[in-house]
Amino acid sequence: MIGPALYGFFGIEAGTRDGFEYSSVLANAGFVWTPRALDAWLAQPGLFLPGNRMTFAGMVQRSERDDLIAYLLDVTAVEDGN
Numbered sequence: 001m002i003g004p005a006l007y008g009f010f011g012i013e014a015g016t017r018d019g020f021e022y023s024s025v026l027a028n029a030g031f032v033w034t035p036r037a038l039d040a041w042l043a044q045p046g047l048f049l050p051g052n053r054m055t056f057a058g059m060v061q062r063s064e065r066d067d068l069i070a071y072l073l074d075v076t077a078v079e080d081g082n
């Protein structure tokens with residue numbers, strides 16, 4: 001497993017999924033994932049949260065981040081009871 005599962009992650013605290021070993025910076029970050037937080041994370045992961053372990057250069061284009069965030073809001077939504 002390279003990164004944590006993202007199903008249902010909007011609205012929950014960062015670095016708190018069971019079954020994934022986060023860096024201490026993410027585990028102790030103490031914020032909730034929102035579209036705005038994800039936008040900052042994707043723009044410059046290393047600047048948003050220095051010391052995190054996500055090996056990703058970032059997405060420079062704002063329109064690309066907007067598209068990805070819209071997509072993730074859709075596909076990561078978890079229906080009740082499923």
Ligand code: HEM
Nearest residue numbers: 002003004014015016017021022023026052053054055056
């Ligand atoms: C655009 C693509 C990506 C998105 C949307 C994304 C999203 C995220 C999010 C939201 C988290 C935090 C999850 C949480 O708090 O539970 C995360 C963490 C992480 N991701 Fe990504 N990610 C992407 C690409 C990648 C890539 C390419 C890699 C590695 C090759 C990666 C590896 C990781 C790792 C290792 C963590 C945990 C970081 C830590 O513990 O400090 N991700 N990712």
